[in-house]
Amino acid sequence: MPYKDFREFIEALIKSGDLHQVNKEVDWNLEAGAIMRKGCEEIGPAVLFDKIKDYPKGYKVAGNPLASFRRLAIALDMPPDSSYTEILNRYDEGKKKPVKPVLVKDGPCKEEIHIGDDVDLYKFPALIVHGGDGGRYLCTWHITATKDPDSEWVNWGMYRAMIHNKNTMGGIILPFQHIGMIYAKYEKRSEPMPFAIAIAPEPVTAFIGASNIPYGVSEADIIGGHRGEPLSVIKCETNDLLVPATSEIIIEGEIPPYERLPEGPFGEFPGYEAGGKAPRPVYHVTAITNRKNPILTASNMGMPIDDCDVINSISYASDLRSELIKSGLPITGIYMPPECCTFMLVVSTKTPYSGIAHRIASCVWGTKGGAAIPKIIIVEDDVDPSNMREVFHAFATAHHPVRGTHIISNTQGHSLIPYLSQHDRTYGIGANVFYDCTWPKDWSKEELPKKQSFKDAYPKETQEKVLNNWREYGF
Numbered sequence: 374m375p376y377k378d379f380r381e382f383i384e385a386l387i388k389s390g391d392l393h394q395v396n397k398e399v400d401w402n403l404e405a406g407a408i409m410r411k412g413c414e415e416i417g418p419a420v421l422f423d424k425i426k427d428y429p430k431g432y433k434v435a436g437n438p439l440a441s442f443r444r445l446a447i448a449l450d451m452p453p454d455s456s457y458t459e460i461l462n463r464y465d466e467g468k469k470k471p472v473k474p475v476l477v478k479d480g481p482c483k484e485e486i487h488i489g490d491d492v493d494l495y496k497f498p499a500l501i502v503h504g505g506d507g508g509r510y511l512c513t514w515h516i517t518a519t520k521d522p523d524s525e526w527v528n529w530g531m532y533r534a535m536i537h538n539k540n541t542m543g544g545i546i547l548p549f550q551h552i553g554m555i556y557a558k559y560e561k562r563s564e565p566m567p568f569a570i571a572i573a574p575e576p577v578t579a580f581i582g583a584s585n586i587p588y589g590v591s592e593a594d595i596i597g598g599h600r601g602e603p604l605s606v607i608k609c610e611t612n613d614l615l616v617p618a619t620s621e622i623i624i625e626g627e628i629p630p631y632e633r634l635p636e637g638p639f640g641e642f643p644g645y646e647a648g649g650k651a652p653r654p655v656y657h658v659t660a661i662t663n664r665k666n667p668i669l670t671a672s673n674m675g676m677p678i679d680d681c682d683v684i685n686s687i688s689y690a691s692d693l694r695s696e697l698i699k700s701g702l703p704i705t706g707i708y709m710p711p712e713c714c715t716f717m718l719v720v721s722t723k724t725p726y727s728g729i730a731h732r733i734a735s736c737v738w739g740t741k742g743g744a745a746i747p748k749i750i751i752v753e754d755d756v757d758p759s760n761m762r763e764v765f766h767a768f769a770t771a772h773h774p775v776r777g778t779h780i781i782s783n784t785q786g787h788s789l790i791p792y793l794s795q796h797d798r799t800y801g802i803g804a805n806v807f808y809d810c811t812w813p814k815d816w817s818k819e820e821l822p823k824k825q826s827f828k829d830a831y832p833k834e835t836q837e838k839v840l841n842n843w844r845e846y847g848f
């Protein structure tokens with residue numbers, strides 16, 4: 374059964390031992406963020422802070438909700454120890470059969486309603502997440518809903534937002550993200566863009582909000598598909614947008630055209646502070662509604678493994694696997710190492726003809742998601758792409774430094790890529806590379822190096838005998 378709200382998800386995490394409750398009071402200024410950061414780097418459990426300094430008891434913060442594959446599996450209603458490939462397969466299934474949300478008249482997110490002068494963003498214990506952050510970030514694990522002015526399409530995505538004052542926030546709105554494409558249309562018309570932010574929705578909503586769902590497709594329908602039942606949505610108080618009815622906090626308002634205020638810096642997904650303080654669009658808040666004793670969700674992007682790394686590792690790999698199979702490429706496995714912050718992908722493949730690695734790389738880079746992956750390692754199908762010992766071995770021994778390295782300049786880059794120069798970050802100029810670790814097709818069978826591994830260097834009978842007698846050898 375899918376979770377009806379974030380609170381049911383917390384119960385499931387407690388039951389499986391994947392959530393740690395901190396009863397001691399913690400400071401919203403850095404202390405909670407530092408505890409979460411250590412949790413990410415140690416792949417620890419999610420953290421529920423029961424008491425935040427300056428805030429009434431009951432105003433909890435839930436940190437790192439999806440920062441492990443175990444927690445993502447639990448969110449998808451799977452056993453916590455599901456394998457990477459099992460989660461990928463589940464994601465593949467869920468996205469195939471969208472289910473439209475149902476509109477409800479009443480829901481927990483309306484337990485308290487604050488409109489106009491009653492709006493105060495400081496009512497919630499927003500964190501200063503990282504040392505160096507430009508302010509208190511209220512929105513780091515949520516969805517932001519905006520409607521395309523030219524159609525009925527409503528987009529839900531996870532885009533950070535920092536508090537400027539009691540009723541305004543600022544955030545990064547990138548032109549290649551769906552919110553950026555939609556906002557550009559409002560700016561062209563010189564009209565404000567209505568928005569609604571749902572903080573702490575049930576977990577599949579946050580997962581899909583941060584995944585690459587195609588342009589023009591409503592994430593709400595895909596969420597229904599993954600849940601196997603429709604999401605309940607409810608109308609906002611001050612605009613016509615619909616939000617998940619069981620969310621903990623809803624923030625409504627509009628983003629005027631062309632207005633900018635300095636926002637940032639913020640610790641970002643590549644594992645560095647990035648983007649600096651810069652003029653960015655302004656969220657004017659017209660209403661806040663929330664559950665009683667609301668739980669504020671928070672992520673802590675930085676050195677892996679955080680929510681972003683886990684979500685992207687599954688959603689990118691699943692989408693790209695589908696694209697590669699659709700293109701008829703004989704791939705046998707795919708893995709996006711969460712340690713690489715979406716900058717690297719590993720694909721294993723059969724090689725029935727020459728040039729497979731080129732076709733794989735071109736196919737990946739031709740998609741919206743894949744365009745954001747500058748490095749691809751392509752290995753033979755006897756290498757498990759999710760086993761870094763095997764991948765490093767293939768890279769070190771099967772990849773020719775000249776013949777196997779294919780560099781492409783002037784690709785789509787972006788401002789958060791740490792190794793790009795300031796100039797290239799400003800203009801979004803990137804560079805890509807793929808490392809072909811497959812054997813050349815013009816080498817004869819005799820020329821091909823023979824791998825000395827248990828499964829490659831012994832006859833089947835010897836392998837079976839050894840495996841069957843393993844205990845008898847005294848191991």
Ligand SMILES: Cc1cc2nc3c(=O)[nH]c(=O)nc-3n(C[C@H](O)[C@H](O)[C@H](O)COP(=O)(O)O)c2cc1C
Pocket residue numbers: 513514528529530531532533534545546547549550551552582583584585586672674680681684
């Ligand atoms: C915790 C977290 C924070 C994120 N913050 C941002 C952000 O501030 N800006 C952004 O463009 N993408 C951000 N992303 C990535 C987007 O959510 C992701 O690219 C998603 O696909 C965007 O939705 P869209 O495809 O509908 O534009 C974040 C992801 C996560 C997991």
Ligand SMILES: [Mn+2]
Pocket residue numbers: 528529530551586587588590592
């Ligand atoms: Mn979208």
